[in-house]
Amino acid sequence: MARDKDDLAGTTGVVFFSQPGYPESVLDSLKDRALAAIGEATACVAGGTIVRDPDEAERTVRLLKRHRLDALVAVVLSWSEPPNALQVIGAFPGLPVLLWSIQGFTIPGQRISTAGLIGGAALKPVLGDRDPPVPFEWGLPEDERVRTTLERFLKVAHTLARLRRSRLGLVGYASMGSYGGTLDPGLAYRRLGVQVEHIETLSVVDRWRSHRTPCSLPAELPPLALGSGVGDEHLQAIAGFYHALSFVAQQRRCDALTIKCHRELPGEVGMTACAPLSLLAGGLTVSCEGDLPVLLTQLILHYLAGLPVGFVDIYEINEDRAIIGTCGFIPAALAAGDNLELELWGEGYARGVVVSNSFRPGRVTLARLQPTADGDFVLHGTSGTCLGLREKWGELGCPDFPGGEVDLDGSGREFGLGLYGPHYAVAPGDFADELQLAAHLLRFRVDWVHGGTARREVGGTMRAGRR
Numbered sequence: 001m002a003r004d005k006d007d008l009a010g011t012t013g014v015v016f017f018s019q020p021g022y023p024e025s026v027l028d029s030l031k032d033r034a035l036a037a038i039g040e041a042t043a044c045v046a047g048g049t050i051v052r053d054p055d056e057a058e059r060t061v062r063l064l065k066r067h068r069l070d071a072l073v074a075v076v077l078s079w080s081e082p083p084n085a086l087q088v089i090g091a092f093p094g095l096p097v098l099l100w101s102i103q104g105f106t107i108p109g110q111r112i113s114t115a116g117l118i119g120g121a122a123l124k125p126v127l128g129d130r131d132p133p134v135p136f137e138w139g140l141p142e143d144e145r146v147r148t149t150l151e152r153f154l155k156v157a158h159t160l161a162r163l164r165r166s167r168l169g170l171v172g173y174a175s176m177g178s179y180g181g182t183l184d185p186g187l188a189y190r191r192l193g194v195q196v197e198h199i200e201t202l203s204v205v206d207r208w209r210s211h212r213t214p215c216s217l218p219a220e221l222p223p224l225a226l227g228s229g230v231g232d233e234h235l236q237a238i239a240g241f242y243h244a245l246s247f248v249a250q251q252r253r254c255d256a257l258t259i260k261c262h263r264e265l266p267g268e269v270g271m272t273a274c275a276p277l278s279l280l281a282g283g284l285t286v287s288c289e290g291d292l293p294v295l296l297t298q299l300i301l302h303y304l305a306g307l308p309v310g311f312v313d314i315y316e317i318n319e320d321r322a323i324i325g326t327c328g329f330i331p332a333a334l335a336a337g338d339n340l341e342l343e344l345w346g347e348g349y350a351r352g353v354v355v356s357n358s359f360r361p362g363r364v365t366l367a368r369l370q371p372t373a374d375g376d377f378v379l380h381g382t383s384g385t386c387l388g389l390r391e392k393w394g395e396l397g398c399p400d401f402p403g404g405e406v407d408l409d410g411s412g413r414e415f416g417l418g419l420y421g422p423h424y425a426v427a428p429g430d431f432a433d434e435l436q437l438a439a440h441l442l443r444f445r446v447d448w449v450h451g452g453t454a455r456r457e458v459g460g461t462m463r464a465g466r467r
Helices: 024-041 054-064 082-089 116-127 144-163 185-192 201-209 232-251 264-269 274-280 292-305 412-417 432-442
Strands: 011-017 045-051 069-076 097-101 105-107 110-112 136-138 167-171 195-199 224-226 256-259 285-288 310-318 321-325 340-347 350-355 362-371 377-386 403-408 423-428 445-450 453-458 461-465
Touching: 011 024, 011 054, 011 082, 024 045, 024 069, 024 144, 045 054, 045 082, 054 082, 069 082, 069 116, 069 144, 082 116, 097 116, 097 144, 116 136, 136 144, 144 292, 144 432, 167 232, 167 292, 185 195, 185 292, 195 201, 201 232, 201 264, 232 256, 232 274, 232 350, 256 292, 264 350, 274 285, 274 340, 274 350, 285 292, 292 310, 292 362, 292 423, 292 432, 310 412, 321 412, 362 432, 377 432, 432 445
Parallel strands: 011 045, 011 069, 069 097, 097 136, 167 195, 167 256, 224 340, 256 285, 377 445
Antiparallel strands: 105 110, 310 321, 310 423, 321 403, 340 350, 362 377, 362 423, 377 403, 445 453, 453 461
């Protein structure tokens, strides 16, 4: 399975800014409430001191540099001179920073303001050119909007930090001449810190063939329902290939793995990777067809969701509906039913076993992070509600494949016009806001379809419009 990592959530640095002369008791109360709100959004917090002058700023920097920070939350409690904040924030180049100003509060008979919003507004334009961009929020620690912003920002910051320690594994090469499924490893490393490990298909096949003695699947995996013609020899092949892929992923220290299945495996080896990958998907982010951009998107969504993430082909788009499916792969977390249903595919070049469950009804996110011709990335996608399969569906000349009908949040026309390839990552739940924030922090172009419009962000400015 995927390699273990210590401190997956990382550490969030917290620093407060104020000015001499404000009542200590009020500031301490606001600080404690803010720390409680941040603590609910992340597991590990460092710092938490109030900075009022350059000496305190210097001590705070030394304190925070003892930790491996994934993010910094800069809380402006009251009016505060910007140089003190810049001294602290400037000591952490490249670190995601959230600027949060405390607003006023009411006591019996009076509204009190600490001038935190004024202090934040004075600091905000100075941070305008910082990379990554600095999101800005204001309000009290108990405000729902503030808590949502904290949770979303820290989840995204931790995701980006994990990406910088992640490795994608490509077994084989991009499938069937799919140019859009390729990814320059140098670009992935420069922009995201992600490494790409190229793995020979034969190394997996040889590992599988060298352990052809009877083996079994781990007991914690989802139960299997065997269709007509699926026998013990197929289960042995599935178990053996599951263990071979798991071994190679761990040996190469891969956090995500994609394999080119067609046509080597079914045509020359006599099996498909569908069932082994579907079983691996509970503990490792996986896909087939060698599509690295979609695997990268899957891994990002997995880090955001904390759940198994799959990928799909976009088979049809009709008005506000889309039919999604794959040629035999589906993680159990996305599959309808309690068992993974196996079907035999035994004609022509396609010989092996596929999984045939339909997609589970519920909210889903469809997304693809695609390399662009100018050497960067664009994020395209939409959210929607999967309805399962309301009628029997399949691809011409094929056994029953995993499929589902998705009621799109936005215009199907807009989504279709923006497609960057046949494959899209699919995650259970709605992560549109988190994905767009991640792209914003990375300064990627965003082409997100929501509410009938394509929502675009270029150079940090979000706007909505039709094509």
